[in-house]
Amino acid sequence: MDTQSQIRTNxxxxxxxxxxxxxxxxxxxxxxxxxxxxxxxGTPRGKRLDISQLLKVAEEGVCLPASIFALDICxxxxxxxxxxxxQGDGDRICxxxxxxxxxxxxxxxxxxxxxxTMVERDGQTPFFADxxxxxxxxxxxxxxxxxxxxxxxxxxFYLTDRESDENGLPQPPIAPQSQQRMSQTQxxxxxxxxxxxxxxxDVIAACQIQQVPAENMVAExxxxxxxxxxxxxxxxxxxxxxxxxxxxxxxxxARQHGFGATFMAKPYSDYAGNGCHVHIxxxxxxxxxxxxxxxxxxxxxxxxxxxxxxxxxxxxxxNANSYRRxxxxxxxxxxxxWGWDNRTVAVRIPAGSEENTRIEHRxxxxxxxxYLLCAALxxxxxxxxxxxxxxxxxxxxxxxxxxxxxxxxTWSQALQLFSESELLSQALGKDFCQVYAATKLAEMQRFDAxxxxxxxxxxxxxx
Numbered sequence: 001m002d003t004q005s006q007i008r009t010n011x012x013x014x015x016x017x018x019x020x021x022x023x024x025x026x027x028x029x030x031x032x033x034x035x036x037x038x039x040x041x042g043t044p045r046g047k048r049l050d051i052s053q054l055l056k057v058a059e060e061g062v063c064l065p066a067s068i069f070a071l072d073i074c075x076x077x078x079x080x081x082x083x084x085x086x087q088g089d090g091d092r093i094c095x096x097x098x099x100x101x102x103x104x105x106x107x108x109x110x111x112x113x114x115x116x117t118m119v120e121r122d123g124q125t126p127f128f129a130d131x132x133x134x135x136x137x138x139x140x141x142x143x144x145x146x147x148x149x150x151x152x153x154x155x156x157f158y159l160t161d162r163e164s165d166e167n168g169l170p171q172p173p174i175a176p177q178s179q180q181r182m183s184q185t186q187x188x189x190x191x192x193x194x195x196x197x198x199x200x201x202d203v204i205a206a207c208q209i210q211q212v213p214a215e216n217m218v219a220e221x222x223x224x225x226x227x228x229x230x231x232x233x234x235x236x237x238x239x240x241x242x243x244x245x246x247x248x249x250x251x252x253x254a255r256q257h258g259f260g261a262t263f264m265a266k267p268y269s270d271y272a273g274n275g276c277h278v279h280i281x282x283x284x285x286x287x288x289x290x291x292x293x294x295x296x297x298x299x300x301x302x303x304x305x306x307x308x309x310x311x312x313x314x315x316x317x318x319n320a321n322s323y324r325r326x327x328x329x330x331x332x333x334x335x336x337x338w339g340w341d342n343r344t345v346a347v348r349i350p351a352g353s354e355e356n357t358r359i360e361h362r363x364x365x366x367x368x369x370x371y372l373l374c375a376a377l378x379x380x381x382x383x384x385x386x387x388x389x390x391x392x393x394x395x396x397x398x399x400x401x402x403x404x405x406x407x408x409x410t411w412s413q414a415l416q417l418f419s420e421s422e423l424l425s426q427a428l429g430k431d432f433c434q435v436y437a438a439t440k441l442a443e444m445q446r447f448d449a450x451x452x453x454x455x456x457x458x459x460x461x462x463x
Contacts, residue, residue: 013058013059015098016058016096016098017055017058017059019058019098019101020054020055020057020058020096020098020101021055023054023101023112024051024054024055027103027112029109029110030051030110030111030112031050031051031110031111032048032049032050032051032110032111032112033048033049033051033053033054033111033112033113033114034046034047034048034104034111034112034113034114035047035048035049035057035062035094035096035113035114035115035116036113036114036115036116037064037068037094037115037116037117037118037130037132038131038132038244038369038371039068039069039071039131040069040071040129040131040369040372040435040436040439041071041072041073041318041319041367041369042131042244042247042367042368042369042370043071043073043075044244044248045064045068045071046062046064046094046116047062047064049062051110051112057096058096058098060093061093061094061095061096061116061119061123062093062094062096062116063091063092063093063094064091064092064094064118065089065090065091065092066083066087066089066090066091066092066118066127066129067081067083067084067089068118069081069083069118069127069129069130069131069435070082070083070084070129070435070438070439071439072439072442072443072446073319073443074446077089078438078439078442078443080438080441080442081129081434081435081438081439082434082435082438083129083435091121092118092119092120092121092127093118093119093120093121093123094116094117094118094119095116095117095118095119095123096114096115096116097114097115097116097117097241098114099211099238099241100113100114100115100241100245101113101114102114102209102210102211103209103210104252105202105205105206105209106202106206106249106252106253106255106256113210115241115245117130117132117133117136118130118133119133128429128431128432129431129432129435131369131371131372131375132237132240132241132371134371134372134375134428134429134432135236135237135240135371135372135374135375136237137429138375138378138379138427138428139236139237139378142378142382145382145385146284146285147282147283147284147290148234148282148283148284148285148287149234149236149280149281149282149283149378150232150233150234150280150281150282150283150358151232151233151236151239151278151279151280151281151374152229152230152231152232152233152239152278152279153230153239153240153242153243153276153277153278153279153370154227154228154229154230154275154276154277154278154279155227155228155230155243155246155247155263155274155276155366156220156225156226156227156263156273156274156275156276156366157225157226157227157228157247157250157261157262157263157274157366158170158172158222158224158225158226158261158262158264158267158268158274159172159173159196159199159224159225159226159254159259159260159261160172160173160224160259160260160261160262160267161173161174161259161260162258162259162260167453170260170262170267170268172223172224173224173259173260175195175196176195176196176198176199176257196226198257199253199254199257199259200217200226202253202256202257203217203228203249203250203253204217206249206252206253207246207249210245210249211242212230212242212245212246212249213230213231213233213242214228214229214230214231214246215229215230215231216228216229217229220272221271221272221331222268222271222272223271225271225272225274228246228250230242230243230246232279232281234283234287236374236378237371239370239374240370240371240373240374243276243370244370247263262274263366263367264321264366264367265317265319265321265322265324265325265365265366265367266321266322266324266325266365269324272330272331272332273324273325273330273332273365274325274365274366274367275325275331275332275362275364275365275366276364276365276366276368276370276373277360277361277362277364278360278361278364278373278374278377279350279358279359279360279361280301280358280359280360280361280377280378280381281356281357281358281359282297282301289355289356289357289358291357291358291359292354292355292356292357297385298349298357298359299390299391300381300384300385300388300389300390301359301381301384301385302338302347302349302359302384302391303384303389303390303391304380304381304382304383304384304385304387304389305338305346305347305359305361305377305380305381305384306336306337306338306346306347306391306392307380307383307384307389308376308379308380308383308421308423309336309346309363309380309407310336310407310408310414310417311380311417311418311420311421311423311424312376312377312380312418312421312424313363313407313408313414313417313418314411314414314415314417314418314436314437314440315364315368315369315372315373315375315376315418315436316363316364316365316368316373316376317363317364317365317367317368317411317414318365318367318368318369318372318440319365319367319411319443320411320443320444320447321367322365322367322368322411323409323410323411323414325365326407326409328400329400331343331344332362332363333345333346333362333363333399333400333407334399334400334406334407335399335400335402335404335405335406335407336404336405336407337392337394337395337399337402337404338391338392338394338395339394339395339396339399340394340396342394342395342396342397342399343362344397344398344399344400345362345394345395345399346361346362346363346399346407347359347360347361347362348360348362349394361377363407372428372436375427375428376424376427376428379423379424379427379428380423382427383423411440411444412444415437415440415441415444418433418436418437419433419437421433
C-alpha cells in the first residue's frame, strides 16, 4: 500500500471509530448489534454480536465467508460459482458502514444494527461478488461523465394473513378495524390506510429511527397491497441501503402486528404484482437538472435503457416468480418502449415542472436487488450517452396493445441474454457476472425439477 493510501485508510478508520464511540455514548444501554450485508438476492446475512465487540469491529472488521455471495434463494451454496469448497470456503473482511448504525425498535430494548460491505483480506480491495461493491465500483468508473445521479426507489408489497388458505397459499389479511378479510381493489383508498393505521404508523416511526426517508404510503391495486416512496438521494449507494433497510422494517413491523409481508413479484395470480420503480435524474456539479437543460442527454439515457433492457432483464426480474408479473392490464410494461406520463411503458417521463424532469424505470419487480438494479440501469444509461444512441418515438395509449417486440418473458431466455451481454460483463465485472449467472442457473434447474400440485391436477389421470 502506498503512503497516500495508508493515510486515507488511517483517516477513515479514525473517523469510523469516532462515529462508533459517539453511537455507543448516545445509547449506553445497548446489549447487542446485528451486523448485516445483503447477498445476491438481497437477503440480509451476518452476525449478532455483543455490543462490547463493536469497537473491535470498527478497527478490524468481521470475518464472513465469501460464499455468502454464492448462496441461492434457499440459502444453499452454489458450488458452480467457485466461491465454496473450491477455494476452501475462505473468509473475507466485512467492514462496517458507519452511516447505517441505528436502533432496532421492533426488538427488545438494547438492540442495534449496522450494514457492512465485503473487501479482500488486504482490507482494501473491494470483493468482486458483493453487489454493493459492484455498484460502488461502477459509480467510481462513471466519474468522468461529470454527472451526479439522483435516484428514488418506490417499493410495492403485500400484507398477508399469517395463516395460509386451504391450499397452503397466502391470503389477504383481516383488516384490524373492520375485522373483514380484504377482498376488493381500492386503489389510493384512504379507508385502507385508516384500517392499517397502527401498522403504517409503526413503519414510519421505525423509518425515522433508522433514518430511512419514507415519504408516503398509498394503498395500491390489490387487497392488502401498499406502495412506499423513498425520498430521492444523490448518494446512490445510500438510496439502495435505505431500500433494503425499508424491506426489513416492513417485514419486521408486520410480524409485530400479526401480519406477514411479502415483496414477492407475483404472490397472487389474479392481482397486480409488486414492482420496484426507479426514478433517475442527472445533475451537474451545481445540482442543476441536466435532463431538463439538455434534452439530447435525456434521449441518450432513454435509448440506452431501452437498448439494454433484454440484457438486464435477469437482474430486473431475478426469480422464477418474477416472470409471472408480466401480464397485460396488470400495470406492468410488456414492451421496451417509452412515453410521456404513460404508466404502460417501460421508461416513463413523469408529468411535472421542467426542473423536475426525470426518468421512471418501471420494469423491475420488488424482488430485485437494489444495488444490482441501479447498477444495471446506470450502466445502460452510460452506454446510451457514450454511444450517442437515439430512442424510437415515444408511444401514447396502451403500449401493450401496440405492435412491437415483447420484453424477454422467460427466466431461461433472460439468463441467456445476461450471460451473453458485453455491457454487463464490462460494467458489473466478468467474474461477478459468472457468479450471478451460475447462481441463478442453479436456482432455475432446481425450480424446474419440482413437480407442482397443478401438474397432478391436470395430468395424473392420463393413461
